Amino acid sequence: MSIQLNNVTHTYMPGTPFEKVALENINLEIKEGEFVAVIGHTGCGKSTLVQHFNGLLKPDSGKGSVIVDGVGIEKKTLVDVRKKVGLVFQYPEHQLFEQTVYKDIAFGLRKLKLSEEEEAKRVFEAADMVGLDRNLMDRSVYELSGGQKRRVAIAGVLVMKPSYLVLDEPAAGLDPEGKNDMLRFAKKLNREHGTTIVLISHCMEDVADYAGRVIVMDDGKIILDGTSQYVFSKHELLKSIDLDIPEITKLFLELKKLNPDVDDNVFTVDDAVNAIESMRLKGVCRL
């Protein structure tokens, strides 16, 4: 069970002077249960890539295919694929439209013709998942704060119980608390329900903290793909494509300049704690 991209190329506005090859020969497999982060600077094609996962965009004709759980994406399979692959866009709060929060979350379910209790159960489950207060359910979606709206929008995707959840910068524009909530809920979903998470993020600390696998894109191509340790150890390469590394890694790289015995394989605060501990035992530093 996986999302597979074979030789996918995507060109925006082909045949015009504005032609733009946004993806070039992408080969990629995202397996069930993974927590994958996609990073890359602005305009490198991250959003374009993930829109192929549920068939919103199609590879250029004759070039490549997208296969979800063994089924190729075509017109006939589109509905099923969209049920399996939930996609939350950048600033998803712009898509809300119903009179009440409850109705908006339930929007996707209407097609499934569930019983009223079943529908309510799923709506409340989704709302709990994103930490949305139950007494907001009868409010108008336009009376909510930005962070609350974002949660409603994500819950609206979660009710469909997707086995793959793609989050395009879910934390953009949220306060630190809201941002951590978003990531924690994604992690929880991944751990407890086995939902595959694909996270697009510009925050390297978050990526190092949460993602098991990191895909680095530059100019429509995948240039690195591996564990976060592997990817962030290539700091020279990342720097050459204007990407940052976690602050804590920078700190340890600086420390290494002072003392070559310092371990610079540090990407999260936990790594740092362990590194300091082992350095203390080895006598590299005194604390």
Added chain:
Amino acid sequence: MVLILIVNNIWGYVLASVFVLGSLAVSKIPPKMIVKSLKPMVVFIIFTVFFNLLFFQGDELILKLGFVKIYLEGIIFSAKMIVRIILLVSSATLLTFTTTSVNITDGLESLMRPLEKIKVPVHDIAMMMSIALRFIPTFAEETDKIMKAQASRGADFETGNIFTRIKSYVPLLVPLVVGAFKRAEDMATAMESRCYRGGEGRTKFRVLTFGKSDLVILIGTVLFTAAIILLNVFL
């Protein structure tokens, strides 16, 4: 462009075609783009031709199939319509590809300036026009984005009968309209906080100047207009 609508004889068409084609050639717009801009008109053209052929009454009967009568005049008239539509669309393309919307509205504003004497809010009209033009691409982008967002949570814009389809556009239209209002509000606030108070005493950052090429085009247009009118009157 308006001139094309008053053309009424064959020489007028020839002249107008030469004028439009000549301008297109000088403009260096890739022919591909012009063909592309004509594409959406194909259905419209077929429709027009179909009805003109069927319902145009003339003297010279060419074809008779039951109650369907096609007259020679109908064919000629349809051909004229086709040329007319193509000329209209390609000259509109010419305008939008060569002139930025800012220039168009600036130009209109200065052309309408005399109307200020009779209390027409010329500046306001021009400002509204340029804002409207400015936001068309934004609006299109927004539409695309919201459509995709709703599609990824189960909306379906393509199947069903006409009523379910109209209803399926609600999730698209509501956020779009709300977004447009919000944007208008933000825009007003932003303009006010930069002390915009309408056109009074406002100077322009980019002043339009009347250059040599403008003179050539003005003379060309005057001659063309005169020629079309003369042809209309004397032929």
